Amino acid sequence: MNATVTPITENQDPKALVTDMGKRARSVARTLAAMSSAEKAAALKKAATEIRTSAADIKAANAEDMKRAEEKGLSGAMLDRLKLDDDRIEGMAAGVEAVANLNDPVGSIISESERPNGMKLRRVRVPIGVIGIIYESRPNVTADAGALCVMSGNAAILRGGSEAIESNRAVHKALARGLEAGGVPGDAVQLVPTTDRAAVGAMLTAAGLIDLIVPRGGKSLVARVQDEAKVAVLAHLDGINHTYIDKAADPDMAREIAVNAKMRRTGICGAMETLLIDRAFADPKPIIAALAEAGCEVRGDAEAQKAGANVVAANDEDWDTEYLEPIVAVKFVDGVDGAMAHIAEHSSGHTDAIVTGDEATAQKFLNGVDSAIVMWNASSQFADGGEFGLGAEIGISTGRLHARGPVALEGLTTYKWVVLGTGQTRP
Structure with missing residues (x-):
């Protein structure tokens, strides 16, 4: 036949x-x-x-x-x-x-x-x-x-x-x-x-x-x-994926993961759309600058605008948008609890990640975020059946x-x- x-x-x-x-x-x-x-x-x-x-x-x-x-x-x-x-x-x-x-x-x-x-x-x-x-x-x-x-x-x-x-x-x-x-x-x-x-x-x-x-x-x-x-x-809904940079994150690792999660391929469902940064994180400016230097438009809250020269003001819709383009929304939060609260309200339940050197904080995030995929110290771009050893998806x-x-x-x-x-x- x-x-x-x-x-x-x-x-x-x-x-x-x-x-x-x-x-x-x-x-x-x-x-x-x-x-x-x-x-x-x-x-x-x-x-x-x-x-x-x-x-x-x-x-x-x-x-x-x-x-x-x-x-x-x-x-x-x-x-x-x-x-x-x-x-x-x-x-x-x-x-x-x-x-x-x-x-x-x-x-x-x-x-x-x-x-x-x-x-x-x-x-x-x-x-x-x-x-x-x-x-x-x-x-x-x-x-x-x-x-x-x-x-x-x-x-x-x-x-x-x-x-x-x-x-x-x-x-x-x-x-x-x-x-x-x-x-x-x-x-x-x-x-x-x-x-x-x-x-x-x-x-x-x-x-x-x-x-x-x-x-x-x-x-x-x-x-x-x-x-x-x-x-x-x-059903596969939007990939409104978050990466949270905790106060205990390694700065170089945080920068590399953020840029890769957004810019490796912007059009895939595993791409990061919102970057959350702990207000207690020592120096967020290099992360925001690295995203801009990679060709990404950065939209952010008032604190993000102060941390980056070319950050434009984000509006309410930005926190619920799957861009699939070189655009990222950046928001500052109060620790892992603030990050989890934002994710609970805005995540599509696809993939959310934390970058931190503190295992207890990481476990709190991994246990508390109710998404199909949760990650610790890894780019959300790995949200893929082939990368999970499944051959394809x-x-x-x-x-x-x-x-x-x-x-x-x-x-x-x-x-x-x-x-x-x-x-x-x-x-």
Whole structure:
């Protein structure tokens, strides 16, 4: 069965299209769930090879998308997410290989016990079934999500944004060709072939065909998914991430972490958006100056403006903004308690970090901040499935149920109870 995407015809109904894709995905999900770890890994390695072999075609497709995106005036952050070059294509291929080399969670025993009557109970990891991923801009998600779903035994239906349609098609074509060569059914990873927004609505209401929706995009996309979904949602909200510089922080470490957390890549969800500085920290001026020298616009409260020559006044909206640009908001606080209070009010629950040499203060922060990822003396730019040793991620969940933080193989499984009896009957 060939999974290569062909353009949608003008009279094709998006709901009928998604229904057909869902039925085919449901059918192959049973086959995927029964495949061995070795079989899935071998197919993914073939897919990685195909991505590398298809690099020229992928770059050509991406060039078309980039040209249209620039003509439409997409932001620098969106253009950065969209762009594919040799290094990023190699990164996609390496990410697929990394997933192939991970431990397969399917079939693993989470817990087991024995009842007084001799019955043995086990909780065993199983695939969720059919995963729908709705994403914007980043064509690498096509490879990452497809690989993670296959390795975890799930079928995938991918719906990328219109700005990356040609790139997504090229990446998916290579991925599907490699998977099929490795024995994975062609419908295991399907790409919705239309940019019609009605297809998103059809996915969100495809209960019984799609088991889980994963949105990866901006506020408007996530809000729509949460408002309209009749299917379970694994939500990723804004990355309004904080770095708190404590009075006991090493000045050089604090400066380096702050600049890296903001400026390494400003358009990723792990980028720092707000810098909090303890009023008792000895010399904040070099940190603010280093951010400005790196090309970052600094917006701050009155104390931040006094500490930096080019700091502009922040307004209330700045504390609740995911810039995804070289802009940072800076606020001075009263110690770790002040930092935690600000984070509790303004954080999106993604990633928050503390820089300090005081272990007791660090533990108070790590225990008290209720975010999916909390860090001590490390840049928030490490908030990434690959950096966590997960190979790749399907998204970073900021919710509290099922999975939290970078979601990879284990997060794409559920469990079932297995009961082993010897003839027991219930009195």
